[in-house]
Amino acid sequence: MVTLGCSKNLVDSEVLMRQLDYRYEVINDSNETSDIMVINTCGFIADAKEESIDMILSAIEAKKAGQLQKVIVTGCLSQRYKTELAEEMDNVDAFFGVNDLPDILRSLEVDYKKELVGERHLTTPSHFAYMKISEGCDRSCAFCAIPLIRGKHVSKPFEEIIAEAEKLAAKGVKELLLIAQDLTYYGLDLYKKRRITELVHRISKVKGIEWIRLHYAYPAGFPEDLLDVMRENPKVCKYLDIPLQHISSRILQSMKRGLDGEKTRELALLWREKVQDMALRSTFIVGYPGETEEEFQQLMDFVAEMRFDRLGVFQYSPEENTTAFNLPDDVPAEIKQEREDRLMALQQQISLELNNEKVGKIFKVLIDKKEGDYYVGRTEFDSPEVDNEVLISDENSLLQTGQFYNVKIIRSDFYDLYGELVL
Numbered sequence: 001m002v003t004l005g006c007s008k009n010l011v012d013s014e015v016l017m018r019q020l021d022y023r024y025e026v027i028n029d030s031n032e033t034s035d036i037m038v039i040n041t042c043g044f045i046a047d048a049k050e051e052s053i054d055m056i057l058s059a060i061e062a063k064k065a066g067q068l069q070k071v072i073v074t075g076c077l078s079q080r081y082k083t084e085l086a087e088e089m090d091n092v093d094a095f096f097g098v099n100d101l102p103d104i105l106r107s108l109e110v111d112y113k114k115e116l117v118g119e120r121h122l123t124t125p126s127h128f129a130y131m132k133i134s135e136g137c138d139r140s141c142a143f144c145a146i147p148l149i150r151g152k153h154v155s156k157p158f159e160e161i162i163a164e165a166e167k168l169a170a171k172g173v174k175e176l177l178l179i180a181q182d183l184t185y186y187g188l189d190l191y192k193k194r195r196i197t198e199l200v201h202r203i204s205k206v207k208g209i210e211w212i213r214l215h216y217a218y219p220a221g222f223p224e225d226l227l228d229v230m231r232e233n234p235k236v237c238k239y240l241d242i243p244l245q246h247i248s249s250r251i252l253q254s255m256k257r258g259l260d261g262e263k264t265r266e267l268a269l270l271w272r273e274k275v276q277d278m279a280l281r282s283t284f285i286v287g288y289p290g291e292t293e294e295e296f297q298q299l300m301d302f303v304a305e306m307r308f309d310r311l312g313v314f315q316y317s318p319e320e321n322t323t324a325f326n327l328p329d330d331v332p333a334e335i336k337q338e339r340e341d342r343l344m345a346l347q348q349q350i351s352l353e354l355n356n357e358k359v360g361k362i363f364k365v366l367i368d369k370k371e372g373d374y375y376v377g378r379t380e381f382d383s384p385e386v387d388n389e390v391l392i393s394d395e396n397s398l399l400q401t402g403q404f405y406n407v408k409i410i411r412s413d414f415y416d417l418y419g420e421l422v423l
C-alpha cells in the first residue's frame with residue numbers, strides 16, 4: 001500500500017488495509033518487493049499530481065520487469081482523471097475513485113467485511129492516529145479542486161466517531177488528530193448545527209486518550225466555544241491548524257473565502273487572546289492571480305505581526321474547473337518562488353525566536369521514536385511529521401516510545417528543541 005498526499009488519504013489507506021489483512025500480508029510504503037501494489041494518489045495541486053504520476057510510472061516499470069503482478073490506482077488523482085489515466089496507462093490493472101472501497105476489494109477477491117467498520121490497519125506509530133470526522137467540503141474556495149474530487153461535506157455520525165476513538169484507545173492510541181477538509185463545519189449537514197466542540201469534549205472522555213489535536217479548521221463561522229474547550233480541557237492540545245491563505249481583502253474575496261482581511265486579523269487576535277500560549281499553525285498561498293508586491297507585503301506584515309508558531313506556504317497552482325482557473329495565472333514562476341522563499345525566511349526567524357523563548361521551560365513530551373543518539377518527541381504544540389521535534393539525548397536516559405515525560409528545554413534551533421529529562 002503506497003499512500004501519497006494528506007492524512008485524510010492515509011486514513012482511507014488504513015481502512016482498505018484493514019479489510020485486506022484477512023487475505024494478504026499488507027505492507028505499507030515499503031521498498032520491499034510485493035506481488036501487488038495499490039497506490040493511493042493525491043490530485044490536489046500540480047506538484048502532488050506529478051508525484052503521483054511518477055509513482056504510477058515506476059510501478060508500471062516494475063510490473064514490466066516482472067517485479068509486480070498487479071498495479072491498482074485509487075485516490076484523488078484517479079477520482080479526477082480516471083478516463084485520461086486509463087487511456088494513457090494501459091499497464092495499470094484498474095483505476096478506482098475515492099469512494100470505491102468495495103470495488104477495490106472485489107478486484108482483489110476480498111469480501112467487504114461490515115464488522116470491520118471503524119477499524120484500521122494503523123500505519124502511524126501505535127500511540128497516535130489520525131481520525132477523519134467527515135468527508136468532502138461545502139465551501140467553494142476559488143483555487144481548490146477538493147470539492148470537485150471529494151464531493152459535498154458529509155459528517156461521520158457522532159456515535160460512530162466515538163466508537164472508533166474507543167477502539168483506537170483500546171489499541172493503545174493516546175493522541176488523536178482530528179482531520180477533515182473543513183473540521184469546524186462538523187455536524188452542520190447531519191445535525192443542522194455545529195457539533196465540533198461537543199465532539200471534542202466527548203472524545204476527551206474516552207479512556208486512554210491523552211491528547212486531542214485539531215487540524216484543518218476554517219476561519220469563517222469559526223465556533224468560539226471551541227476555544228473554551230481548548231482552554232479548559234487539559235486533554236485538548238493548545239494547538240490549532242487553520243489555513244488562512246492570505247490577508248489581502250481583494251485576494252480573499254477573489255478566493256471566495258467568505259471573510260476579508262480585517263475579519264481574518266480580528267479572528268487571529270481572538271484565538272490568541274482566548275487561549276494563551278496556543279500554537280497556531282496556518283497555511284498561505286503566494287502568487288495568486290493578480291497578487292501585487294504590495295499585497296504580498298501585506299501578507300509579510302501580517303505574518304510578522306501574528307508570529308505563527310507553524311506555517312506552510314504553497315505557490316498558486318491553477319486547477320481545472322475551479323473558479324480561479326479562468327483568471328490569468330499572471331504571477332511569474334520565479335516571483336512565486338521568490339515570494340515563497342521570502343515568507344519562509346521570515347517564518348524561520350520567527351520560529352527560532354519562539355523556540356528560544358522555550359529554553360529553560362519544562363514541557364510534557366510524547367516520545368515518537370528513537371533516532372541515532374536521540375529520542376525524538378513532541379510537545380502538545382507540535383503535530384507529527386509537520387512541526388517541531390524535541391530531541392533528548394539517550395546518554396543518561398532510557399525512554400519508551402509512546403510514553404509521556406517531563407522534559408526541560410536546554411537548547412533551541414530553527415525548527416527543533418533539545419531537552420533533558422526532568423526526574
Ligand code: SF4
Nearest residue numbers: 137139141144146181
Ligand atoms: S475549505 Fe476551501 S480550501 Fe479547504 S477543502 Fe474546502 S474548498 Fe478546499
